[in-house]
Amino acid sequence: xxxxxxxxxxxxxxxxxxxxxxxxxxxxxxxxxxxxxxxxxxxxxxxxxxxxxxxxxxxxxxxxxxxxxxxxxxxxxxxxxxxxxxxxxxxxxxxxxxxxxxxxxxxxxxxxxxxxxxxxxxxxxxxxxxxxxxxxxxxxxxxxxxxxxxxxxxxxxxxxxxxxxxxxxxxxxxxxxxxxxxxxxxxxxxxxxxxxxxxxxxxxxxxxxxxxxxxxxxxxxxxxxxxxxxxxxxxxxxxxxxxxxxxxxxxxxxxxxxxxxxxxxxxxxxx
Ligand SMILES: [Zn+2]
Numbered sequence: 001x002x003x004x005x006x007x008x009x010x011x012x013x014x015x016x017x018x019x020x021x022x023x024x025x026x027x028x029x030x031x032x033x034x035x036x037x038x039x040x041x042x043x044x045x046x047x048x049x050x051x052x053x054x055x056x057x058x059x060x061x062x063x064x065x066x067x068x069x070x071x072x073x074x075x076x077x078x079x080x081x082x083x084x085x086x087x088x089x090x091x092x093x094x095x096x097x098x099x100x101x102x103x104x105x106x107x108x109x110x111x112x113x114x115x116x117x118x119x120x121x122x123x124x125x126x127x128x129x130x131x132x133x134x135x136x137x138x139x140x141x142x143x144x145x146x147x148x149x150x151x152x153x154x155x156x157x158x159x160x161x162x163x164x165x166x167x168x169x170x171x172x173x174x175x176x177x178x179x180x181x182x183x184x185x186x187x188x189x190x191x192x193x194x195x196x197x198x199x200x201x202x203x204x205x206x207x208x209x210x211x212x213x214x215x216x217x218x219x220x221x222x223x224x225x226x227x228x229x230x231x232x233x234x235x236x237x238x239x240x241x242x243x244x245x246x247x248x249x250x251x252x253x254x255x256x257x258x259x260x261x262x263x264x265x266x267x268x269x270x271x
Contacts, residue, residue: 073111
């Protein structure tokens with residue numbers, strides 16, 4: 001599943017090819033994504049893309065009359081390729097540009113989304129209830145500790161809650177908690193301020209490093225093959241249950257939390 005770093009790298013990969021370019025055609029081959037693609041997306045025909053922003057895992061293509069929202073869901077990829085590139089299976093949506101390129105969404109599992117927002121008002125409430133961006137100044141010293149006050153939910157569940165902070169998916173929650181030495185089962189309200197601040201810094205570092213690493217895949221966004229925006233990561237705990245901890249050689253354990261895998265070192269991580 002594309003996580004925040006992959007979506008940010010996608011934004012960086014597609015932006016230079018579509019900003020200031022005018023849309024000539026909108027092609028909906030299959031509108032049955034997570035929500036039906038609304039007909040209003042065709043209102044961008046003739047208009048240039050003013051900018052490409054990201055909020056959480058949503059890509060926001062800005063136009064003078066509104067915003068085209070794109071989400072990659074579980075399996076989506078976006079690339080900007082030549083208009084005459086043959087259609088592949090699962091190529092559900094095209095934004096064709098006057099300069100001969102096309103932004104093409106491919107999504108085998110169809111959990112992705114293409115929506116239209118006017119004035120950033122979204123009836124589905126996708127954007128309005130989100131917590132701060134993890135790489136913003138709003139998410140810094142003191143924030144997590146204050147937010148977690150009296151909360152009894154496990155710290156991992158807390159971190160993955162989009163109302164607390166956006167974009168900390170399962171992999172990054174596992175890795176950040178390992179690096180911060182905090183057990184995923186610790187009650188959020190019990191983690192002291194010093195460790196919460198350390199966790200905050202680690203989350204920023206882990207996500208920034210992933211974005212930087214993904215920078216090597218930027219050219220994939222303009223190629224018709226490959227899987228742009230999905231990059232291999234060097235992981236310390238995620239996917240390593242049963243193997244030894246890279247720090248202390250203790251066997252890493254795995255539990256399920258909110259139906260997601262949590263892998264941790266029982267020696268390096270504490271309540
Ligand atoms: Zn260890």
